[in-house]
Amino acid sequence: MTLPERPALSSSLGAGEFRRWYWLKDELQAFARAQQIPATGSKEQLAERVAAYLAGKPLPAPAAKPRRSRQRLVPPLTIHTVIPAGHPCSQVLREFFVNALGPGFRFDAPMREFFAANDGTATLAAALDHWHATRAAAAAPIGPQFELNRFARDWHAAHPGGTRDQMLSAWKVHRSLPADRRG
Structure with a gap:
């Protein structure tokens, strides 16, 4: 049995055939730039734009960028430190958690979600509580973009x-x- 060969990504490719194949983000960005459509955003957003273009449909609106806090945490951090809303999972935070939890600490999905949902009132003690509360949880499904x-x-x-x-x-x-x- 011979397997079909992946077609070239071109403007003559139909949206259905496009969706049958795996494309690297670099390939999608190069194609988008060549067609003068926005080449920014996640791979998933970019693939949606390319599929809409190939189907002759209006392009989806670009997603709004999440607002990042301009306030940055600086050491020394304690359990009483309040985390500003929109603060990224930074190296300063990683150092705090590694010191508190050990070298096995990672910013996994539950921790990234905690920081994304923070409204600026959570403390590092709450983040540590969240870490411990989510350790027994089953592995979360991995999103389609990954x-x-x-x-x-x-x-x-x-x-x-x-x-x-x-x-x-x-x-x-x-x-x-x-x-x-x-x-």
Whole structure:
């Protein structure tokens, strides 16, 4: 059985065929720039714009950028430190959490969501409480825009002794297939 070959990304490609294939963000950005459509935003937003363009539909409006706090936390941080609304998950915060929780600390999805939802009244003590409260939670689903991450999680679950290089080789095969042929 021969597998279909991925078509070139061109303005003659239909939106349906476009959606069957995996595209790198760089490819989408280059195509968007060549067609003079906005090439900014997430890969998911960019793919929606390209699909709309290929279907001859109006382009979706660009998503508003989240507001970042201009106030930045500076050491020394304590559990009483109030986190400004919109404060990013910074290296200063990472250092605080690594000191409080150990070197295994990561800004995972529950922690990123905590900071995104913060209205400027949460303290670092509340963030630590949130960390502990979310440790027993099952692994959250990985969003559709993170296809490689979803593939890696599933592949490593199916191949517990597999290496990163083996997973990446399998990923290259997976992404070369049209969506209706991926397992």
